[in-house]
Amino acid sequence: MKSKISINYEIVIIPFLLISLMWIVYWGEFVSPIELTRLGILPRTLSGVFGVIFSPLLHSKTDINHIINNSIPIFLTLVTLFFFYPKIAYKIFFLSWFISGFLTWLIAENEGSYHIGMSSIIYALIIFLFVSGIIKKQLKYQAISMLIILTYGSLVWGIFPVEEKISWQGHLSGVITGVLLALLYVEQEKILISENPSYIPRENIENQLKNYEKEYIRNQHISDSNTSITYTYIKK
Numbered sequence: 001m002k003s004k005i006s007i008n009y010e011i012v013i014i015p016f017l018l019i020s021l022m023w024i025v026y027w028g029e030f031v032s033p034i035e036l037t038r039l040g041i042l043p044r045t046l047s048g049v050f051g052v053i054f055s056p057l058l059h060s061k062t063d064i065n066h067i068i069n070n071s072i073p074i075f076l077t078l079v080t081l082f083f084f085y086p087k088i089a090y091k092i093f094f095l096s097w098f099i100s101g102f103l104t105w106l107i108a109e110n111e112g113s114y115h116i117g118m119s120s121i122i123y124a125l126i127i128f129l130f131v132s133g134i135i136k137k138q139l140k141y142q143a144i145s146m147l148i149i150l151t152y153g154s155l156v157w158g159i160f161p162v163e164e165k166i167s168w169q170g171h172l173s174g175v176i177t178g179v180l181l182a183l184l185y186v187e188q189e190k191i192l193i194s195e196n197p198s199y200i201p202r203e204n205i206e207n208q209l210k211n212y213e214k215e216y217i218r219n220q221h222i223s224d225s226n227t228s229i230t231y232t233y234i235k236k
Contacts, residue, residue, distance in 0.1 A: 011086075015079055023067065025059075041114060044105065058116035058117065092128060104173045122174065
């Protein structure tokens, strides 16, 4: 019997492309006299609101640790997001991008400093995975989120004004965004279930298959050329 294994390369390709774009922008600013920081978020100014679009791709060229510390967590969170939430991954990612950026623009004080970096999106995605895992009682989501939090060691303290150069407002905006998106997603799924009782969330399929595993009847049909196996599941 021939088995076909389907691999969704998008899970890895999208995070890789995003990180590559981050480093290309960083390198371009590093080797040129152009100051891209001014494309970041300048709170409560009309020109600064455009930073919502560009700021996640910008990192301090005088501190390479800034982009390094953001590269690993954004890769892990995006891989997790695309693996567990393939149908809404793009939606959650872009909503995290724009909502967290806008909240940063809205709640931060205008002290003449530009807010840049991927941190707010990282916070939003981690919190989304963690909170949705709690609501839906999915321990694997919570476990992966905690692993990323440990990798991104300053995550907890990042939402407090402990360091002058760190945009704690951006981090806090990410946390708020993650919670809102998790609640919105779970609420939308409840609506889908109420409108379509046959709808089964992706994460519940594995649990159902485990329950069916002990209750199946296997019929094996053997021919001269190949062997095929048919599984019939009986739900009590």
